[in-house]
């Protein structure tokens with residue numbers, strides 16, 4: 188041992204300061220992170236910081252504002268439209284998420300079975316997700332049109348279940364449910380495909396073992412599928428909640444917050460007040476008001492997502 | 505507990521048939537071992553008994569009931585899978601308790617049985633671990649535990665000891681045997697291990713390419729192999745097989761050596777055949793045939809010698825210590841009361 192160690196010769200490279208610096212691990216990490224950090228700083232932190240700053244000013248378009256403290260927020264507290272938009276956002280997010288998950292999971296389970304034309308079906312499932320939002324918004328516009336709605340046509344003229352056409356977008360509650368339905372439709376593919384990927388990682392042998400252990404279909408779902416799907420379910424849930432909560436396009440394209448501001452979400456209201464309305468400060472304040480909700484959702488997912496003990500990977504027992 | 509009858513069972517995956525009509529009768533409480541080379545359909549047969557594969561033809565009965573169309577969960581069968589199939593999200597204890605929890609057994613009874621099984625399998629200290637925190641052998645024991653906490657009609661074991669070390673394997677073999685003697689549950693057991701097969705089975709079924717070559721009591725198979733395949737497959741080290749022709753004065757190999765053989769039908773002279781001699785049935789005899797020593801392996805209790813005779817290598821096991829060196833010549837003779845003759849064309853025993 189010792190002899191071998193002595194006999195071995197070490198070749199010394201010329202050690203100038205640059206080589207030594209680049210050998211330093213912390214410096215290297217810093218160096219590699221620099222471009223990404225700079226990009227984040229410029230394109231993410233700066234607008235976010237600016238938005239938060241604006242929320243505390245009375246800036247209008249074309250006129251720089253002054254710092255006014257919490258005035259924007261206190262006035263929003265009295266603002267019926269804002270309060271409605273908060274409730275709308277919560278309702279929209281809550282109901283649409285439940286809908287997406289119920290239907291998405293059901294679709295995923297269905298697609299995980301042996302079906303004829305399985306790959307074709309899987310491709311079809313993705314359609315709502317790939318078409319541009321505005322395009323699907325226009326489609327929904329027609330579906331929800333007071334005169335030309337296909338739903339009304341089917342209900343009234345084909346089935347004869349109703350006598351009058353439905354005014355989908357003309358009344359507050361009808362409009363809200365219509366938007367929720369549209370958002371659910373758009374969101375299902377993401378949930379279904381993600382969960383399908385999760386389902387396919389579950390070994391069929393586990394189901395066989397469960398069958399022999401005497402589990403019926405529901406028990407197999409409850410004790411094998413569901414717990415095994417939990418990690419991916421939590422990730423998908425978080426993303427889905429965040430996407431739905433911050434949704435803007437669909438609502439703005441279909442109702443623009445109407446009728447009489449009853450379908451505004453926080454995102455659409457922020458835009459409405461800030462850009463067409465010119466009240467940049469107030470719009471920013473509405474946007475900033477979304478932050479606590481988003482942080483809450485992220486925290487929830489962080490804890491719900493915490494790696495489960497049984498999963499592969501880091502040792503946390 | 506129940507008997508299992510497998511009648512002309514066939515299995516095809518698409519157009520490839522992998523089981524070609526298998527008939528096995530398993531009596532109530534019997535311990536049956538399936539052996540055969542890899543890919544011969546042992547796991548497939550087991551899975552058909554369990555109901556995990558549908559049956560392409562024939563009939564399987566468990567007890568009096570034809571189970572062809574009975575779903576697995578109603579067959580009351582416990583199975584140890586070749587790849588364990590443990591639930592990764594459950595602890596060792598929960599894995600074992602799962603079936604009883606589903607049947608809503610009282611908690612005290614579940615705990616008692618799980619602890620007992622854990623004791624038998626040496627898993628007491630691992631009950632709170634998750635499968636990923638176990639070694640392969642430990643996982644295999646959990647899979648065993650999951651089966652033995654239950655009191656099923658039939659046990660199906662697919663190579664349950666293949667990943668254990670030699671000592672643990674011997675110990676588990678005894679445990680399984682003891683368990684079977686106590687519970688008397690009908691058991692079908694797949695193994696590649698000759699010793700497991702010989703020591704544990706009431707009945708051995710030798711399979712090959714989707715058919716049953718022979719079945720019977722272990723020693724019966726050993727003493728009277730029905731064909732060349734069984735002769736070569738059962739026994740370790742395996743039987744010496746010499747090609748040649750039956751003559752009036754013995755068996756003439758292709759190398760021109762005349763071996764003495766035991767009695768055989770008188771009309772079989774000049775028939776092309778294969779002579780089978782088990783290594784332990786060759787003995788030293790000064791008046792025997794000359795054979796050149798190739799390899800000598802002293803094992804202590806016996807000596808394993810590979811000799812060359814008439815251009816063919818034969819394995820012999822002698823009780824005596826041998827002093828001969830490789831290259832030297834020794835004289836050997838078979839015990840003609842236990843030699844085997846097989847027809848060269850049909851492979852069947854003569």
Ligand SMILES: Nc1ncnc2c1ncn2[C@@H]1O[C@H](COP(=O)(O)OP(=O)(O)OP(=O)(O)O)[C@@H](O)[C@H]1O
Nearest residue numbers: 517520522540541542543544545546547548549586
């Ligand atoms: N799903 C399948 N599709 C097509 N062929 C299959 C399928 N499953 C098994 N086979 C074939 O069936 C034959 C029997 O397989 P089986 O798993 O029963 O072998 P085995 O005797 O258990 O082998 P081993 O000792 O290696 O476990 C093999 O030739 C295998 O290739």
Ligand SMILES: [Mg+2]
Nearest residue numbers: 546547586662
């Ligand atoms: Mg197998």
